Amino acid sequence: MKKEKGKSNEVISEYGFSVYRDYAAEIGRNGRARYLEFDYAQKFISNLNELLPGMGERVQNAYLDFSLPSDWSDIKAQIAGLGGISNVMMESPFGQGRPWGAEFMDTLYRQSHCCLPLDALYRDSISGVAVDCRKPSVVTNSIGILQSMIEMNERQMTLINLGSAYGYDVFQLFDAYPEISKRFVAVNVDIDINAVAKGSQIAKKHGFKNVQFVQGDMMKMHRKINGASLVWLIGMLCSFGHKLNVAMIKSAAKYAELGGAIIGACVTDRMVFKDLFTCFTLEEIIGWHLCYRTDQDVKILFEDSGLTWERSFSEGNEEIYCIGIGRVQ
DSSP states (O other): OOOTTOOOEEEEEEEESHHHHHHHHHHOOOGGGGGGSSSHHHHHHHHHHHHTHHHEEEEEEEHHOOOTTHHHHHHHHHHHTOOOOHHHHHOOOTOOOOSSSHHHHHHHHHHOOOHHHHHHHHSHHHHHHHHHHHHHHHHHHHHHHHHHHHHHOSOOOEEEEOTTTOOOOOHHHHOOOOOHHHEEEEEEEEEEEHHHHHHHHHHTTTOTEEEEEESSSSSTTTGGGGGGEEEEEEETTTSSSSEEEEEEEEHHHEEEEEEEEEEEEEBHHHHEEEEEHHHHHIIIIOOOOOOOOHHHHHHHHHHHOOOOEEEEEEESSOEEEEEEEOOOO
16 A cells, blocks of 8 residues: 555554454464464463363454354453453543553553463563563663753753653653752653552652652643653553544643653554464453554654654564654754
């Protein structure tokens, strides 16, 4: 499909299962057998048979058959009940299948409440390892930006973390780099009041004086908070298409000063090729919709949002994520 200049590839940007079907078709009708090549998939199905006799075989058949069985909704409801991550998502105050809220992010990143078969499947998968490595990679790649700002300015500066949850990434950064923690005030913005309350408690308990939490809609709070040298937009872009992502990045840019940097992470189509089983499980069992993009799509996304593209990096060797850096000009 030819991509028009300045436009995102909408095939890549559509919700995950349509992309999954396209890639599965390229792999071939028997492509779904790839699921069973992975040790963690075999372990998952074995666990299902132990907990729900016969369920493992039913799930395996459903995965391998393009026409899903009529009782698939019943099957996936039973499987979803075997995962702490899926339970948190289904009980989300923002609606079932919407991966927002501090408890969900805490469950995802810190593996709290995660001791069930579906959690083990996700935790040990390529994608599970990648999401665990994503925020540390963002912290590492932010250090150079922050240190250069310190060299150029004597004033106190601001780092804004949008969709912060409990702000563990900020705590990690400030704990490892005391000079940055002295020169920067970190403002964590989250719509979830529980995130603000718990994050504030953690900051107070551990003596992080320059860490603040603000409850509010990230699309609106720039009216009160702005002038940041760096804005993080991590874990916010993966579930939405090009148009809404552009709006979100434009909103993030309003928090920044001229020359300020925006760092945003997107899941790539490499996840579909490298971890097809998890893509299908997230979409069809947990109900977590993802938009898979190419690296070029991410660059176009930043440029369409009015930012000057600087570079991108990934979370690690598998490069499941493309994490972009753009500048406000």
